[in-house]
Amino acid sequence: MVKAIKRSFLNIPHGPHSVFYDEAAVQSHLVAFLAGGNWMVIGEKANLLGRADIVATIEGYTYVFELKFLRDKCQKPKESAEQLLDKAINQIKEKKYGLAFGTKKVYRIAMVFSEKERQFVKWRLLNAVGEPSSD
Numbered sequence: 001m002v003k004a005i006k007r008s009f010l011n012i013p014h015g016p017h018s019v020f021y022d023e024a025a026v027q028s029h030l031v032a033f034l035a036g037g038n039w040m041v042i043g044e045k046a047n048l049l050g051r052a053d054i055v056a057t058i059e060g061y062t063y064v065f066e067l068k069f070l071r072d073k074c075q076k077p078k079e080s081a082e083q084l085l086d087k088a089i090n091q092i093k094e095k096k097y098g099l100a101f102g103t104k105k106v107y108r109i110a111m112v113f114s115e116k117e118r119q120f121v122k123w124r125l126l127n128a129v130g131e132p133s134s135d
Contacts, residue, residue: 021115023053026113027067034054039058040057040058047096047097052064052065054067064108066108066111070114070115081121084122107125109125111123
């Protein structure tokens with residue numbers, strides 16, 4: 001699935017003004033991509049502890065996305081893609097995203113989008129809810 005998302009983002013034309021200027025812009029494009037693929041999509045899905053960036057469901061499977069944006073400039077202190085990925089993973093776990101659905105058909109995905117590369121450069125699929133975790 002991440003490969004399909006990456007391919008779809010490669011089809012967005014390059015121009016003098018980037019359409020990917022922050023996390024919200026990337027989130028909006030990903031929501032549109034998923035919704036266009038007949039997914040049921042909710043942006044900023046809240047639970048008692050926070051808000052997952054995107055919750056998308058198709059064919060009985062639910063995917064919870066937490067996105068982070070790696071700025072090319074102006075990010076103080078500069079965080080690496082790996083650090084942002086860790087931050088997204090920790091947020092998913094700490095905020096218990098996806099646990100309220102109560103099914104093993106829930107997958108949680110942490111993703112980092114690079115402003116410079118205009119692509120998702122890091123991602124991790126966390127174990128389905130209810131399955132033993134290796135992390």
